[in-house]
Amino acid sequence: MPNDDPIARLLKAFNDIQNLSPEVEYKFAELCKSIEVKKHQNLQSIGQTCRTIYFVNEGAARIYYYKEDKDVTEYFAFENDLIIRAESLFTGKPSHKAIQTLKDTSFIAIPAPPLFELFDQYHDLERLFRKLLEKSYVETINRLESLQFQTAEERYQTLMTKSPVVVREIPLKHIASYLGITQVSLSRIRATIT
C-alpha cells in the first residue's frame, strides 16, 4: 500500500497503539470512506445523532456548539486525530454540537454500527478503540483539570506549550472559547505576556 493512501497511513498510526492482523486491517479498511471537505464547512451539523467516527487525514477541524448564541469550540483535531461527538455516539442521543473544518480537510469516516459489529469478531480491533478511548479520556481529564483551577493566562501558556500548532494556526476567537474565556480577554493576556 502506498503511504499517501490515507487509510494506509491511518493503519500505520494505529500500529503504534495496537497491532492489528492483516485480516482486521482489510476488514477495517473496507469500512473506511475518504471525505474531502472545504474550509469552514460543517462535516456534521447540530441536531443529528452521531453515528460516525472520523479521523483527520490532512487539515484541521473543530467540534463546536452554541451557548446562548455564542460559538464555543470544544475540541481541535489535526492529522491522525480522532474526532467524535462522544456524548452522542455513546449515548444515542442527538448532539447539540457540530464538526466544522478549519481549512480544507480530508477525513476518514467510519460508520460506527458496522465497526462495533467487527468488534465481535476482531478482539484486537476493539482493543485498539479501547486504547484510543483511554487516550481521549486522559486528554479530557487533563483539560478538565486545567479549566477547573488554572487562571486564563496559565491555560493559555499550557496550550502554547502542549499544542503550539493550535496557537499558530487557529483563529484567536476559537482559541479563546476553547480556553473558556472571551476573545477580548485572550487579547489582553497576549498583550501582557508578549
Added chain:
Amino acid sequence: MPNDDPIARLLKAFNDIQNLSPEVEYKFAELCKSIEVKKHQNLQSIGQTCRTIYFVNEGAARIYYYKEDKDVTEYFAFENDLIIRAESLFTGKPSHKAIQTLKDTSFIAIPAPPLFELFDQYHDLERLFRKLLEKSYVETINRLESLQFQTAEERYQTLMTKSPVVVREIPLKHIASYLGITQVSLSRIRATIT
C-alpha cells in the same frame, strides 16, 4: 450468591451494561478484594503510580489534588461508581492525585495488570470495561462543557439537579473546588438563590 456480597452486587450492576458469562464472573471475582476504609482516610496517596481499579461498594470517596496548597476535588464517587486515577493508570506515570474517603467506605479493588491480562481471554470483560470507559468519558466531556462556559451559579444549579446526593452529603468546600470556585463564592451563590 447472597446479594449483600459486594462482589455479587457489583457483578449484578455490570450486567446492566454488558452480559458476562459465569466463567468470566468467576475469574473476575477471584481478582477482586474488598477493602474497608474509615472516613477521611486516603485509599491511595499522591505520588504513587496507579495500578488499581476501584469501585465504591458502600459510602463515598473523592479524587483530589493540591493546586498551590489548595485542596481541589476532581471527582466524587458513590455506590457502584468506578474510581480510578485515569491519567496515571492509562499512562503509567505517577499520579499527583489522591483518593480519599468522605465517610466510612467499602471498596472493591481490582489490580489492573491481571485484569488487563484477563481481557486477552475474555472478550466480554474487555467490552464491559470499554463501555465503563465510554460512560466515564461522556461524563467528563459533560463536565468539561459545564466548566468551559457556564457561570458558577449555573454549574451549581446543574449539580443540584444532576447529583443532588453530592449537594446533600458533601462538605461545601469540596463542592466549591469541584465546581472550580472558592468556598466563599459558593456560599455567596447559595445566599442569592435561596
Added chain:
DNA sequence: CAATTCCTTTTACAAATGTTAAATAATCAG
C-alpha cells in the same frame, strides 16, 4: 456537656474577566 475543632457565612476590598463599542489590522473576493 464542655471544649475544641471544623465548616459555613459574611464583610470589605482587590483582581480577573465580561461587555460593548470603536479602532486597527489582516484576509478575501471580485
Added chain:
DNA sequence: CTGATTATTTAACATTTGTAAAAGGAATTG
C-alpha cells in the same frame, strides 16, 4: 488592486470571582 469582510486589539466600564479576616454554627471528642 481595491473595497468589503473578518479578525484582532484597545478602551472604558460593569460584573463576577478571589482573598483575607472575622464571626457564627455544627459536629466531634474527651
